[in-house]
Amino acid sequence: MRYVYPLFSILGFLLIWTLAAYWVADVLLPGPVEVWSALYREIASGALWHHMFATLWRVLASFILAMVIGIAIGLVMGRSQLVNGLFDSWLILFLNIPALVIIFLCYIWGGLTEIAAIIAVVINKVPNVAVTLREGTRSLSVDLEEMGQSFRYTNLQKFQHIILPQLQPFIVAAGRSGLSLIWKIVLVVEFIGRSDGVGFQLHTYFQLFDVAGIFAYSLAFIAVMLLIEILMVQPWERYATRWRAEPA
Amino acid sequence: MQHVGVQSLLKVHVKNKTFVGANGAKTQALKDASLTLRENSFTVFFGPSGCGKSTLLRILAGLDTDFEGDLHWAHAPKVGMVFQEPRLLPWRTVRENIMLSADPTFTEVDFQELIEVIGLSEMLSHFPGELSLGLSRRVAIARAFASKPNLLLLDEPFVSLDAPTAARLRQLVRTLWVDNPITAVMVTHDMREAVELGEEVLLFTARPGSIHERLQILPTDRADEAAIEAKRAEVKSRYPHLFEE
16 A cells, blocks of 8 residues: 555646646647657756766765865854854844845856855855754753763764764754755756756756646756655655664 | 781761752752771661762762762772672673673683582573562672672672572672672661671761771671671660661
């Protein structure tokens, strides 16, 4: 039964989509068959892989940077009342700057370069990670910290065995929302100022009013992100939470 | 001049230890509490709840440094702590919990020996969440001994255990203390426990806590159950206000 409902659900969605496309009968709403042939065309020409890898590379680079920087900021702000008091308003400011403004400014100051593009994505994501990890740091157990202190754990041991496992759920939460936010922002960054990537391709098809092409790239990229979730995020999470008793 | 056997490890005097509550209210936990710990002795802090005995233990452990008074160590102590709650790392196995605190000179042979004595052989790959309280306490005790302390601090380590388990663990701590050169301090509000393990029992008065009386416990006092019970009854009749039962 586990796979039956999702399967029917997906088939139902495809059916409604096909019927709607048939009923509208317009190139602006292509059906699944047209989208599949657009996708096939991109795969066959090699364009899909080229642009997909360009985007994935940017997603990966900015994801790692944003997580590392955000975790560090969140840890420091969660631990130190002074630092938190000083920079809390900065965090609120950066949380609320529109993504588009950051992207424009990075391109204006840094030129239409790869580095400017990645910095723009990182700046957009870091405040979210920092806020989540600050909450996590505030909830760290004092009891376990004292235990580590009395048994003279080294700083590395404290971090690896006491702090990191407690922050793990917060890191997963920040990472999950991070991945979905980052790839959307990467697409905007590519749309505005790059000459490859899924965002660039979407831009091209937008100018041609080629909805089938837009759908093809969107679906392909969503599929890749799903694979990352299923093949990488979930197995790691299972490993990291293996010590929890199985839910009944 | 050093006299083997009567050398003191620590002289401590706490003039004043005050807690400030969230609402600003001040509570004096300790007032003029002083004591001397002899090397390789077993000292018990006994008293009613809130008499500051756990606070003094935390000061000895170096976990609380915010007090008026001073500590004089004969040499730097190496503390092995057994907390009231086991405080194990839930995400590490029993073996990892013990080995993470182990002294660098603690070998695999030492480990196997300790595990054998404590009776955890079957549990090494389990996570703390899968253990009963009694087993978790044993892991906490094993962890403290694996760190090869010269000062073992026990904060009500047998509380809320069923009687046979508590008795077994007391016996275990006694065996380990006899076999190793360790100065031990235990906090308890159970006089039977105090008599069974302690060489010297310090009676704490209620808040603000200070040390009211020192009792020497002789081997004959813990010769058997009846002797322990007799000693407990005797202390209780002399200091009824320090007992809560």
